[in-house]
Amino acid sequence: MADTPELAAERAYLAESRAALRRMHHDVLVREIPVIGSEGNDERFTNEANQRAHKERVLALLDLPDVPLFFGRLDYDKGAIDDLERFYIGRRHVHDGSGVPMVVDWRAPVSVPFYRATRSDRQRVVLRRRYGFSDTAELTGFEDEPLIGATEADRADAFLRAEIERPRTGPMRDIVATIQPEQDDLVRAPLQPSVCVQGAPGTGKTAVGLHRVAYLLYTERERLRRGGVVIVGPNRSFLSYIRKVLPALGEVDVRQITIEELITQPALAVDATEAARIKGDARMAEILRRALWTFVGTPAEGILYSKGSQRYRVHDYEVADIVAGLRESTRYTPGRNALAQRIAHAVLVLMERRGESPDDRVQNAVARSKPVKQLVDAVWPKVTPEQVLWRLYSDTEFLAATAPELTDDERTALLWPKAPRSWKSAKWSSADAVLLDELDDLIERHAGSLGHLVLDEAQDLSAMQLRALGRRCRTGSATVLGDLAQATTAWAAGPWDQVLAHLGKPDGIVAELDRGFRVPEQIIDFAARLLPAIAPTLGTPTGVRTVADSLKIVATDKELFGATIVEACREALAGVGSVALIAADEQVEQLRDVLAGAGLEAALLGAVEDAMDTTRLVCVPATLAKGLEFDAVVVAEPSRIVAAEPRGLQRLYVVLTRAVSRLQIVHVDPLPTALG
Structure with missing residues (x-):
């Protein structure tokens, strides 16, 4: 102009x-930050809150x-x-x-x-x-x-197109200037009920979720400040990609983490796919509950409590009635504590019958006495989540008794081939960490709830992962983002109504975004050929932009494959903006070396921190591509991406829809049949 x-x-x-x-x-x-002079806890808390608010305000006003x-x-x-x-x-x-x-x-x-x-x-x-x-x-x-x-x-569409096609490098940009009416409806939706967004590739669902967080913090700041807001993403590369959106909108106090970081049990073991699938299944919730309560036994005898010359006996059948009344009526540890108090109360009743006048101090003393403690330890022992899960994985008969809903093959997949000697020496996987978290909640409830929880790429979460996340947001609301066609994990929970139910938000509203602003029509139509095979219930998304020569498919032979990849990357780099070479995980590092040998500088996503900030050309393992976008994408050997995992077609759908302007596919083996 x-x-x-x-x-x-x-x-x-x-x-x-x-x-x-x-x-x-x-x-x-x-x-000047106001300071309250007293040294009391309340004053110290107020002073710290004032300092924290001041720091947040300073950061929010940075230009x-x-x-x-x-x-x-x-x-x-x-x-x-x-x-x-x-x-x-x-x-x-x-x-x-x-x-x-x-x-x-x-x-x-x-x-x-x-x-x-x-x-x-x-x-x-x-x-x-x-x-x-x-x-x-x-x-x-x-x-x-x-x-x-x-x-x-x-001419608004022309402006939208120009903004979308503006070359991108580094992290994701906000879309605040180009929010469309259907996106704005979701951004400005009220805090309650929870919102679930089914979004086809390029519809801006991640951006909608982030802008919704910014909007809710604007309208409900004091309400959300108490519990906080957390964004859970699929991996660190994805979180690095979106990290600058909220600060650009003036919001600097939102945690962005992975579920593995939220559930802090270290993962030192790796599950086979079938074992991970079973451990993520919703049936495990009942199995764990059943397994935990088997540790509560039936008293073989009562207690005899002595006070001076007096003896007070509570018979075994009386203790059994107390145990039966408490069993599964509360969490495990509160039930154990209540058992000691109930037995002590029975002793106090006997004292009163003999004309004594015991008070609460006497009851507490009885509850802490050796006879009561010994009986409680025998009938209702202390347990840890690790103890329960170790027994489940190492005891064939115990697993069969507590998991009748599993098939024989499923139980075999859960059992350790060689069990560790005790639960203290066991090594747990990331799926185990989620089950341990479930058990921890069954044993003793933890207070507190997030004000709002955002789950991105939620279609990949298991039922048990969703339960763990829901426990951290019991009284808060959630924004759930994903695309069922991009569900690549074997343990994916299923349709959105089931996802919301496992999350504890069954009243959540499901909305759909099907206009793809960021992926050109030619590319999205090509990728949509996979939908009948991977998500037959979903409609075909609509691309609102047509970009000339946006899709190119190159067949080559094995000897020329590396040279063709180099040529394709050079061609992409001749344009403007970011470029990604996406390949099967096992192949991508080798291709990065091929590019380096040809004089092309390329960072490897996942191996280099902030890889997308360092170079225009990034080599991306297929499993890390979800949620990212690049101006130009080169996809190497789609058949290897498909063959690498059980849901390979879903993974390929993800990979094919990462390009904002240009996609080039280079292959030696035939393309998957579903692509026609």
Whole structure:
């Protein structure tokens, strides 16, 4: 766009807004934090909370030089909103020092028409302006969309296309400037009930989830601050990719972790696929409950409690009645503690019958006495989660008795070929860690609940993993994101209603995004040939962008395979933006070496921290591709990706839908039959 006086004025306004933000940041930075002088716990807690809030506010007001401060403008009818008729829409609120807004947060109600207003429902808006920026956040131009009077055809789609196709390098960008109405509905959905988004590739489901977090923290900040917000992603590479979205939106206090990091039991063993599938199955919840309660026995004798010359006997059948009343009516440890108190109470009843007047101190003393402790240890022993699971995996008869719903083959898959001598020397897998977490909750409930939980790529989680996550968000809400067609794990929980039920959010709302903004139509149509084989119940997604020559398939022979891969990567690098070479895990490192031998610098995702920040060309193992996107993608030997795992076709569907502009497939072996 040529320089004009109006463009110069907009640039000047941007500079003034950035200067105002710097003043706001400085004012908070130098502001004295109130300190309560007393040394009590309450005062110390308040002082720490004030310091933490101050630090968060300082971080939230940092200007990010490579992120545009505003991206749009709304001109309202005269007098529509107080005395203001023009609002600049941006990533955070900026004022001029006297309270007059210079930039309005995109989450504020006044900003909603930027995403929702149409000519038939203009919501008092006269004109909507969208700004274009360079990669260095320099304002390069703008497009106006009048909402009244005779106008040209809507150019919003052209702006959306230009923003999507802007070359990308490094981590994921926010989509706050291009949120579409169907996405905005989900972003601004209320905190309750939980929301589950089924999103085809390129529909922006991850971005919707992240922007929803930012929106909820804007509207429900105090409510969510108490429990906190956590985002759970499939792996560290994915979390590294999305890490800058929320800070760009002014939210810096959100934990982003994997489920393995959330459940802290170290994984020192690796399961076979079938064992991992069974351990993730919902049936394991009942099996574990049953296994735990087998440790509670039937008393063989009662107790005789002595106090001075007096003797008080509680008979075995009385103890048995107490045990039966407590059994499975509470968690294991509280039940054990209650057993000691109930027996002590029975002793106190005997004392009262003899004319004594015992009080609570006497009851507690009886509960702690040696006879009672010995009886409780014999009937209701202390157990650890590891003890229960070790016995389940090492005792054939015990497993058969507690897991009748499993087949013989399934029980065999669970049993250790050579059991460790005791539970203390056992090594546990990541699937075991989830079962130990279930047992830990059955033994003793832990207090606290997250305010909001975001699960990305949730289609890959097992029923038992979902139960573990749900326990950490008992009273909070959740945003569940995924695509059933991309379910690549053998232990995937199944349809979304089952996912929500295992998570403890059965009333959650399931919404679908099926317009693919980021994947060109030619690519998504090609990948969708796999859907009848991998997800026959899902509809075919729609690509809203057509990119010339976006799909290229090259057949070669074994001798020329490496050279063809190099040529394909060179061709991709001749364009702009990020480039990925995606191959089967067992093949990708070798191909990286081939590229290096040809003089192409390429980072290996998963082996190098922040690999996507270091070079334009990244070699991506197929199992780490989920959730990522690149301007251009080269896929090596699809048949090897399919053959590498039981759900190889699902994995290939993921791999084929990572490209925003160009996809080139290089193969020696025939393409999978499902691709036609």
